[in-house]
Amino acid sequence: MARGTFTGGIHPYEGKELSKDKPIKSVLPKGDLVYPISQHIGAPAKPIVAVGDHVLTGQKIAEAGGFVSAPIYATVSGTVKAIEPRRLATGAMCDSIIVENDGKYDEVEFKPLKPYEEMTAEDKIAAVREAGVVGMGGAGFPTAVKFSPKEPDKIDYVIANCSECEPYLTSDYRRMIEEPELLLEGLKIAVSIFPNARGILAIEDNKPDAIAKFKELTKDEEKISVKPVKTKYPEGAERMLIYAVTGREINSSMLPADAGCIVDNVDTLCAVCRAVKEGRPLMERIVTITGDAVTDPRNYKVRIGTNYKELLEDAGGFKTEPAKIISGGPMMGFAIFDLDIPTTKTASALTCLTKDEVAEFEPSACINCARCVEACPERLIPKNLADAVEHGDEKAFLDMYGMECCECGCCSYICPARRQLTQLIKGMRKIQLGKRKK
Structure with a gap:
């Protein structure tokens, strides 16, 4: 039975007031554009x-x-300047296409497709595939693949992930407020691909205006409904959201489709709408530039490939020296040391934190308080998993279901001993995933 929430989780400082009430600003890039070939x-x-x-x-x-x-x-529009390795926000190097911007922004002619009501499911999926749409709220799983489960008639729900539980981020919220029809149309298109599916807009209850807006927009919709969910981190994680909305559970070896669900975030569904209705490829996304170190925190509609430096300059630069700069949010983002990094299909935010916003600490011995156990949304025992990693005991790590960790960071956040639990578990998971590929 759906409870609108999940077991565990935390309530970190939200920081959303910095940017949530400012309208999205559209900006055109000025410098070179960098397109990594692995954005998914x-x-x-x-x-x-x-x-x-x-x-x-x-x-x-x-x-x-x-x-x-x-x-x-x-x-x-412009000239291909180079095809060479460039650094990603993760720190990894990736072959990238560099285009010298000519400042004209000349476009190809986009040809709208026929009304989606007249298209087959295969036609819609093909349009999404051709447009290059991927999941824009997480790891970038190709959306056309997600829309192609083995048994499409067993999909019961298409869930629009509108929770946006990551602290500081407000891009999904602003898009819900400013472009609700685009999101709703994208969800309708996704639902229409599956013969027995219903659409659900899952919105955290700290967004009452968005909930009210979509309840009004969907009051006459037979197959679309709004489901308020509890404000808690990580409510927006796929497994947590599916459980909160439907009461169904999946593990790390399963896909949402195995539980009869398809989950897509706000930006992704907006891109689906543009791809199917207008024949437009994925070329832009909303990015939050935020943190107390930023002069004018806000959300930007940016062209993919735009340099982070340009966005920060438009936001007025730093009003104070940042203690940490993160690509993404503070819970699941990547700390970066160089702003010469392109925005990609999965780049949600640039979070610039001051000294007062960043905790400085030294890890100490575990006090066996079990707070990490209470916080873990996967119902694991993070303390024991971290101990197994520190002792190099891979078997114990696997026996305790360490691969089920979703790397949300709740255990590290809540730990009074400041142990780097998430980092230890994440490192071992990476090793094990590497072994599986061999």
Whole structure:
């Protein structure tokens, strides 16, 4: 039975007041655009342009490298300057297509498709695949693959993940307030792909205006409803959200489709709408530039490939020296040391924290308080898992279901001894996942 929440979780400082009441600002990039060929889970995209080629906005510059992959499109007009490794927010290097922006923003001609009500499910999925749409709230799983389960008639729910539980981030909220019809249409299109599905807008109850707006918009909809969920981190994690909304459980070896669910976030569904109705590829997203170190925190509608530096400059730069800069949010983002990094399909935010916002601590011995156990949404025992990692006991780690960890960070956040529990578990999970690939 759906309870609107899940076991465990935490209530960190939200920090959303910095940007949530300011309208989204659209900006055009000024400098070079950098397009990493791995902006999604699966095979890297394959460049189909060469150095010296002139490209237009909306022109495909890299094709999907396999079934689980996604094409990439130029988001400005200009000249291909180089194809070379560039650094990602994760710190990894990735082959990237660099386009010198000519400042004209000349576009290819986008041809709207026929009304989606007249399209087959296969046609809609093909449009989403061709547009390069991927999950824009997490790891970037190609949306067309997500829309292609083995048994589409067994999908009961398409869930719009509107929870946005990550502290400081408000991009989904602003889009819900400013472009609700676009999101709703995207959800309708997704629901129409599956013969027996219903659509659910899962919105955390700290967004009462968004809940009210969508209840009004969906009052006459037979297959779409609004489900308020409790404000708690990590409510927006896929497994937690499915349980909160439907009462169904999945583990790390299962897909949401195994529980009869498809989950997509706000930006993704907006991109689905544009792809199917307008034939427009994924070229932009909403990015939150926030934190007390930023002069004017707000949300930006940006072209993919835009440099973080440009966005920060538009936000007035730093009003005080940041103690930490994070790509993403403070719970699941990546600390970065260089702003010369491109926004990608999965880049949700740039969070710039002051000294007062960043805790400085030294880990100490575990006091066996069990707070990490109470906080863990996966019902694991993080303390024991971390002990197994520190002792190099891989078997114990696996026997205690360490691979079920979703790396949400709740255990590290709540630990009074300041042990780096998440980091230890994450490191071992990475080792085990690497072994599985061999």
